[in-house]
Amino acid sequence: MKHFYLTLILLLCSSVVTLPAQAAIGDMQGKAKNTGVVxxxxxxxxxxxxxxxxxxxxxxxxxxNIAMGPLKALGWPSMSMNFLVQDKALLNGLKRGEIVSFNFAKNTAGGYIITRIVPAAP
Known part of the structure; x- marks a missing residue:
């Protein structure tokens, strides 16, 4: 019976120590998730x-929609493709038939989004 009470006391003492530690770890993980966006x-x-x-x-x-040359980095042939733009203001002043240079990246939805677009130098 003494072993039972001793085990019970040790179990309770270890719980008192580990519960705050687990709570702190959980709090740190929550903060890491919040800062993960940053x-x-x-x-x-x-x-x-x-x-x-x-x-x-x-x-x-x-x-x-842009008719573009091949992109070796992505293994793409020449093609026409619709792109979303990061900011609609990027489209100001652009017109059909204009030759452009543009930067684009993969977005979180798996598509590609233009982050910069400018008329190409003549």
Whole structure:
């Protein structure tokens, strides 16, 4: 019976010590999740450089369709593709037929989004 009470006391004492530690670990994990967004934003996504001719611009939808050359980095052949833009203001002044250079990156949904687009130098 003494062993039972001694075991019970040791179990209770260890619980008193480990519960606050587990709570602190849980709190740290919660804070890490909250700061994870900042870490993700601070980590630069891999960006790609494209060149092409604008087929169409849809400012309301925040999209642009570009006929572009091949992209070796992604193994893409020449093609026309619709892109979302990071900010609709990027589309201001762009028009059909214009030759552009643009930077784009993969977004969290798995698509590609233009982060910068400018008329190509003549």
């Amino acid at each position: 870490v993700e934003q601070a980590t630069k996504a891999q960006t790609f450089l494209g060149h092409g001719k604008i087929n169409s611009v849809n400012p309301d939808a925040g999209t642009v």
